[in-house]
Amino acid sequence: MRKHLLITGANRGIGLTFVKAYLSAGWQVTACCRSPNDADKLLSLKSVYQKLTIVKLDLDELDNISLDSLNLPEESFDLVIHNAGYYGPKGVSFGQVNLGEWRKVLEINTLGPLFITNLLYPKLNLTQGCTLAFISSKVGSMADNGSGGGYYYRSSKAALNAVVKSLSIDLATDGVKSVALHPGWVLTDMGGPNALIDTETSVQGMMQVIDKLSFEQSGSFIDYQGKTIPW
Template sequence: MNSILITGCNRGLGLGLVKALNNLPQPPQHLFTTCRNLEQATELQALSQEHSNIHILEIDLKNFECYDSLVSQIADVTKDAGLNVLFNNAGVAPKSTRISATKTQELLDTFQTNTVVPIMLTKACLPLLKKASQANANESMGVKRAAIINMSSILGSIESNKEGGLYPYRTSKAALNAVTKSMSIDLYVNRILCVSLHPGWVRTDMGGNNAPMDVQASTTQIVETLSQFGETHNGGFYQYDGAKLPW
């Protein structure tokens, strides 16, 4: 792929994806990464100093008025090539579990970050994604042409829910899965691939210390899986190794 935008790259899976992509024999020509606070994203800054293909964009994704500026910055770099991949990775996972502990503001904040932001950022980036799809019309559907990858979770699976609870997180990710399905239908005419992806249970600030996978194991497999996605995967829900998941 020529270019990819990944949100939430100051730590965890976002940072891991940046490393995994740059470890490829042929890394993306342009790797756009977002963070809320540039001063706190010290490891990301260090990577950008080592790799000239990494562009850091400081933005609070809940500030929707800043999206036009973000898109303009990307367009200034990619020009006629557009943006091949939008990876909606940024997310939050509230600690509350049972309905008795669930708070209204917590629900609203989680939905805004996990569901509303991916929708509105995708809307803003559509001109760039369409441009990439047109520029790579000889490629089949996939990340080499144009793709939207929404970082979901198996906890967003309604069918797999056997434990209950986790209302803010489960519902926001189930909604994100619905978003992915609608995008896959709406953008099929533009040959833009849309997929929901579960990264596995990973040892991050969100996943906790008891998670069985480390960031490197998850993100290395995610990057490999991305390269295998094609038209048959459009609108689907998959985990890091490409296995199909139940809605």
């Protein structure tokens, strides 16, 4: 049976590259984004791949999201990749906290992935096992923080890592594996022009990590090269 992926933030960057890679590998893919009608690259893929479904999902509007409202395909999910993210204003230093922006970063990067996981639980393939992959960032590592700052994004990813760890414990008896992934410094709109790797390098590495992930590694923080990152 064809395996099934659901991914958020699928219309560009890392998310779009994941979609292309899994479609090429023969997977059924449900690609979620905020504005499906404007997702030209996804729509182009849809004309080629019948097993691609595009779904509207805006993590900035969690109060309006239900499982029924998503209109998901009937098939259960073997893999969920929580990729959608928001950095917020850059260069924020101590004393410049904007609560509205901080809440938005936390809602999209931390609350959203856990909320959507809760919604999707009835759709997870618990019979054959399911993997939940969360795109985190090394800046969420306490041990790696040597420069300070970055309060919004750092805190959102550190909190996301805590969510992943708890899910790995709570869902272990269901046969569900969870992992926090650091994609590297990637050439995307968020990563900027000085980034070190392209999306293809990042995604191919993360796909290998996901494919080889053991239950002993569930709840870990791993980069795209398969190296464990300290919390």
